[in-house]
Amino acid sequence: MIVGVPKEIKTREYRVGMVPAGVRALTSAGHTVLVETNAGVGSGIPDSEYQRVGAQIVASADEVWKRAEMVVKVKEPIAPEYERIQPGQIIYTYFHLAGVDPELTKTLIKKKAAAVAYETLQLDDGSLPLLKPMSEVAGKMAIQVGAACLEKAHGGKGILLGGVPGVRRGRVTVIGGGVVGLCAAKVAVGMGAEVTILDVNLERLTYLDDVFLGRVSVLASDTESIAKSVRESDLVVGAVLIPGGKAPKLVSEALISEMSPGSVVVDVAVDQGGCIETCKPTTHDNPTFTVHGVVHYCVANMPGAVPQTSTYALTNTTRPYSRKIADMGLIEAVKSDRALARAMNTYNGHVTYEAVAKDMGYDYLPIMDAFGRK
Ligand SMILES: NC(=O)C1=CN([C@@H]2O[C@H](COP(=O)(O)OP(=O)(O)OC[C@H]3O[C@@H](n4cnc5c(N)ncnc54)[C@H](O)[C@@H]3O)[C@@H](O)[C@H]2O)C=CC1
Numbered sequence: 001m002i003v004g005v006p007k008e009i010k011t012r013e014y015r016v017g018m019v020p021a022g023v024r025a026l027t028s029a030g031h032t033v034l035v036e037t038n039a040g041v042g043s044g045i046p047d048s049e050y051q052r053v054g055a056q057i058v059a060s061a062d063e064v065w066k067r068a069e070m071v072v073k074v075k076e077p078i079a080p081e082y083e084r085i086q087p088g089q090i091i092y093t094y095f096h097l098a099g100v101d102p103e104l105t106k107t108l109i110k111k112k113a114a115a116v117a118y119e120t121l122q123l124d125d126g127s128l129p130l131l132k133p134m135s136e137v138a139g140k141m142a143i144q145v146g147a148a149c150l151e152k153a154h155g156g157k158g159i160l161l162g163g164v165p166g167v168r169r170g171r172v173t174v175i176g177g178g179v180v181g182l183c184a185a186k187v188a189v190g191m192g193a194e195v196t197i198l199d200v201n202l203e204r205l206t207y208l209d210d211v212f213l214g215r216v217s218v219l220a221s222d223t224e225s226i227a228k229s230v231r232e233s234d235l236v237v238g239a240v241l242i243p244g245g246k247a248p249k250l251v252s253e254a255l256i257s258e259m260s261p262g263s264v265v266v267d268v269a270v271d272q273g274g275c276i277e278t279c280k281p282t283t284h285d286n287p288t289f290t291v292h293g294v295v296h297y298c299v300a301n302m303p304g305a306v307p308q309t310s311t312y313a314l315t316n317t318t319r320p321y322s323r324k325i326a327d328m329g330l331i332e333a334v335k336s337d338r339a340l341a342r343a344m345n346t347y348n349g350h351v352t353y354e355a356v357a358k359d360m361g362y363d364y365l366p367i368m369d370a371f372g373r374k
């Protein structure tokens with residue numbers, strides 16, 4: 001198979017979809033790998049490192065997209081990339097179809113592209129192994145950036161999360177106690193903050209209570225518990241997920257207006273549309289805005305800021321599946337692997353992931369049925 005790795009073009013996105021170890025795995029199995037020139041430089045990987053393991057360096061994104069049977073990326077295709085998508089092309093990347101530009105779903109359908117979405121590749125136990133590493137990064141970053149936003153110079157109220165003896169600690173609420181939530185709580189606890197985690201999954205709450213040994217408050221998530229905790233917080237982290245679907249709006253604008261001025265919200269779930277009503281996607285160049293005196297940080301590609309960690313963490317998990325698709329072809333690979341089947345968001349002009357179809361207003365066609373359809 002011909003596999004293409006274009007350079008990411010989203011604002012300050014320094015990750016890359018494949019590292020030399022992944023390229024070597026493909027070239028040694030007889031596949032061709034095209035890497036756009038300088039695709040890896042943001043992650044500290046020069047073209048020569050890719051050439052050493054058998055990649056062809058290609059001068060332009062247009063050429064990579066034109067020649068590749070499968071494109072391996074990090075972020076969802078954005079507008080300038082839409083016209084580069086080839087009919088029937090396999091695209092293996094994050095898509096977040098329910099959270100981003102509706103034009104992307106429309107384009108994938110029009111081009112009959114096979115969208116293999118990292119964020120919905122799901123094992124039988126419900127875990128999301130290709131989302132997990134980036135959620136770990138974003139969860140840890142959420143407290144780091146939130147703490148910075150709480151400083152006066154960044155628009156915050158001017159409170160140190162850990163406090164000092166004689167003065168109260170900062171209060172952090174984390175809504176959603178999955179991968180992002182756990183990592184955010186770990187860092188917040190490490191900094192000495194007072195931390196509350198809310199989740200609807202009571203088994204998960206038991207787990208969180210066990211691992212934090214009473215150092216965090218774990219609460220069942222409902223309208224009342226969210227409102228009380230958010231009102232009292234200095235920093236709120238949005239970390240919920242309905243796989244593939246739009247994030248539920250759990251913090252209303254009215255509730256934001258009840259927070260004290262200079263409080264901070266970091267809506268990590270912004271890539272799925274966000275769980276805080278007042279959030280809208282921002283970029284690393286201009287990461288924050290203020291509503292009702294509350295600083296909002298809503299960057300949809302947080303891990304892009306720490307590529308030397310994120311690129312390797314991501315590609316460690318994505319590599320076996322790109323190899324499998326290249327070796328077996330998409331259809332046989334998907335038929336042989338239920339986790340990969342759940343990653344199929346669009347195929348041959350159909351939406352093949354139920355939550356995406358529902359939230360974006362399309363008919364849903366299960367992937368196995370789509371394989372049999374013209
Ligand atoms: N902005 C960024 O750069 C990044 C964003 N993300 C996003 O962060 C979000 C969270 O991801 P993960 O932690 O990996 O998901 P996860 O599936 O591990 O955790 C989500 C948690 O939300 C809980 N939840 C669902 N509905 C809830 C409700 N009404 N109230 C409270 N909790 C609720 C679930 O029970 C689950 O424990 C996703 O949207 C993901 O795409 C992840 C990485 C980077």
Ligand SMILES: CC(=O)C(=O)O
Nearest residue numbers: 134271300301302303
């Ligand atoms: C998960 C995701 O959206 C990211 O890593 O950018």
Ligand SMILES: [Mg+2]
Nearest residue numbers: 271300301302
């Ligand atoms: Mg994102």
